[in-house]
Amino acid sequence: MATCRAIDDAQAAKSFMEERDFDVLPLGDEEGTITGYVERESLGNRHCADYKRSFFPSEVVTDSTPLEALFKILWDSPRVFVLENNSITGIITRADLQKAPVRILLFGLVTLLEIQVLHLIRDYYLDDSWQGSLSPGR
Numbered sequence: 001m002a003t004c005r006a007i008d009d010a011q012a013a014k015s016f017m018e019e020r021d022f023d024v025l026p027l028g029d030e031e032g033t034i035t036g037y038v039e040r041e042s043l044g045n046r047h048c049a050d051y052k053r054s055f056f057p058s059e060v061v062t063d064s065t066p067l068e069a070l071f072k073i074l075w076d077s078p079r080v081f082v083l084e085n086n087s088i089t090g091i092i093t094r095a096d097l098q099k100a101p102v103r104i105l106l107f108g109l110v111t112l113l114e115i116q117v118l119h120l121i122r123d124y125y126l127d128d129s130w131q132g133s134l135s136p137g138r
């Protein structure tokens with residue numbers, strides 16, 4: 001995970017963020033512990049520590065938070081930080097919803113829906129009688 005340190009130049013951090021299209025960057029201390037974050041739009045000409053924002057509880061999820069729960073959370077917030085073993089270890093943004101784990105989840109949900117619809121059709125239309133409901137072109 002990309003981070004900046006409290007003593008880093010804010011303009012250098014801003015350039016780094018612009019190159020990678022990051023809106024926020026976790027802020028670490030000298031030991032590497034994440035203590036807050038900086039927003040690209042708020043960075044000026046001082047050190048990153050001068051622009052530090054603290055984490056609100058609503059901005060933090062655990063590493064065991066289900067993907068389904070993240071949909072609602074990310075509806076209300078552009079990002080959340082991931083807490084693992086008492087440390088912030090990652091960040092999840094709305095753009096991450098385009099990645100493979102979410103696509104796999106959605107594919108699985110659609111597959112389960114199709115299976116349930118098939119069961120309903122078989123229960124209500126015995127002996128393939130549903131075929132009589134189709135137009136001749138189908």
